[in-house]
Structures are given as C-alpha cells and as structure tokens.
Amino acid sequence: EAGVAQSPRYKIIEKRQSVAFWCNPISGHATLYWYQQILGQGPKLLIQFQNNGVVDDSQLPKDRFSAERLKGVDSTLKIQPAKLEDSAVYLCASSNRGYNEKLFFGSGTQLSVL
Amino acid sequence: QQQVKQSPQSLIVQKGGISIINCAYENTAFDYFPWYQQFPGKGPALLIAIRPDVSEKKEGRFTISFNKSAKQFSLHIMDSQPGDSATYFCAAFSAGKSTFGDGTTLTVKP
Numbered sequence: 406e407a408g409v410a411q412s413p414r415y416k417i418i419e420k421r422q423s424v425a426f427w428c429n430p431i432s433g434h435a436t437l438y439w440y441q442q443i444l445g446q447g448p449k450l451l452i453q454f455q456n457n458g459v460v461d462d463s464q465l466p467k468d469r470f471s472a473e474r475l476k477g478v479d480s481t482l483k484i485q486p487a488k489l490e491d492s493a494v495y496l497c498a499s500s501n502r503g504y505n506e507k508l509f510f511g512s513g514t515q516l517s518v519l
Numbered sequence: 520q521q522q523v524k525q526s527p528q529s530l531i532v533q534k535g536g537i538s539i540i541n542c543a544y545e546n547t548a549f550d551y552f553p554w555y556q557q558f559p560g561k562g563p564a565l566l567i568a569i570r571p572d573v574s575e576k577k578e579g580r581f582t583i584s585f586n587k588s589a590k591q592f593s594l595h596i597m598d599s600q601p602g603d604s605a606t607y608f609c610a611a612f613s614a615g616k617s618t619f620g621d622g623t624t625l626t627v628k629p
Contacts, residue, residue, distance in 0.1 A: 438617075447523075447610075448608070453616070460615070498562070504614070506551075507553070508555075510563050512562050513562055
C-alpha cells in the first residue's frame with residue numbers, strides 16, 4: 406500500500422513570496438489533514454477535509470493560507486504572502502473515516518522563509 | 520490554549536531500561552489517546568493508542584497506562600533499545616479533532 410505522498414520535500418523562499426504544497430493521500434481515505442509542525446513543537450492542525458468538504462479550519466490563518474481538495478483526492482496548501490514565522494514542516498495526513506482513528510502521515514515539506 | 524501537556528521534554532535512558540513519558544489533558548470530551556513516534560525527516564507514525572474505557576493497553580514492549588480521573592496517560596517503553604531513539608508525541612482526539620503534545624525526545628544509550 407502506497408503511503409501519503411507530499412511534494413516538494415524542501416522549499417526556501419523570501420518573505421512575502423508565495424508557496425504551494427501538494428499532498429496525495431492513501432487511496433480510498435476520505436479524510437485529509439494539513440498540519441503545521443514548528444521546530445520543537447507538536448503538529449498543529451491547520452485544516453481537515455472530509456472528501457472535498459472542509460470539516461475544521463478554525464486554526465488556519467485565512468488571510469494568508471488557503472487549501473483545497475478537488476475531487477476529494479489530492480490537496481494543495483498555499484501560503485501567500487509568507488512570513489518568517491511560517492517556517493515549519495507542513496505535514497499532510499490521511500485517515501479512512503476521520504473519526505478518532507489512525508492517521509497516516511507523509512514525510513512533510515520543510516519550509517524556510519528568509 | 521495548551522490542551523495536552525507532555526513531559527519530560529527530553530529523556531536519556533540506558534539500553535535495556537524503561538522509558539516513561541507522561542501526558543495530561545484538560546478536555547474531558549477527549550475519547551481517543553494515541554502515541555506517535557517520529558524519526559528525523561519523517562512524519563509521525565502511530566505507535567499505540569487507547570480509548571478511555573480501559574486503563575492499560577500493551578503491545579509488545581510498549582504500554583499505555585490511562586488514568587481517567589486524573590486526566591493523565593503515559594507511555595512505557597520496556598527494554599528500551601537504541602532504535603527507539605526518536606521523538607514521541609501524545610495526542611488526544613474528540614469527535615475526530617486532534618490535539619498533540621509538544622513531544623519528548625528519547626535517546627537510548629547503548
């Protein structure tokens with residue numbers, strides 16, 4: 406079974422630039438999550454999709470972050486414009502049904518904002 | 520608001536020893552408590568999980584102890600091995616929504 410795929414693996418940008426991350430979840434998984442993991446901290450949920458609908462985006466900084474999951478499969482997370490404090494690892498995860506069950510994480514995209 | 524507090528921040532254990540990591544939560548609506556293991560450059564991977572209707576769950580060398588009244592749960596790693604050196608995160612879920620602790624970096628010395 407293929408795991409959660411994420412790209413790019415690393416990204417370095419200047420502040421105020423824009424950046425996009427891509428995620429392809431495990432086939433058949435209805436729920437997709439984007440987490441932000443700042444160095445030395447645990448993953449913080451940014452947005453959760455159930456199929457192609459948003460379940461929770463309460464912690465997404467909507468003035469600069471956006472995400473979409475077209476056709477209920479893969480997803481993109483965009484930051485525009487980026488700030489220094491956005492430097493972090495962005496993790497994508499998926500699960501079968503999305504209710505208190507095992508999350509499968511990708512290896513993440515490490516973003517450095519200079 | 521930090522809803523899940525994890526301790527210690529770092530832990531050094533000799534090979535063969537017992538590693539213990541603790542978490543405390545506030546929200547009594549949490550009803551699923553997993554532990555994730557993360558190696559450098561990788562995403563977290565589920566290690567073991569417990570639901571509040573049991574007080575202990577064991578899988579191989581890994582045990583979760585759960586104290587509902589104290590709102591605490593802990594991970595015990597028996598016979599710790601150098602390959603267990605990683606960062607461990609506790610988490611708590613309610614209605615599918617997750618909160619993670621800030622992690623414990625475990626180093627097992629040979």
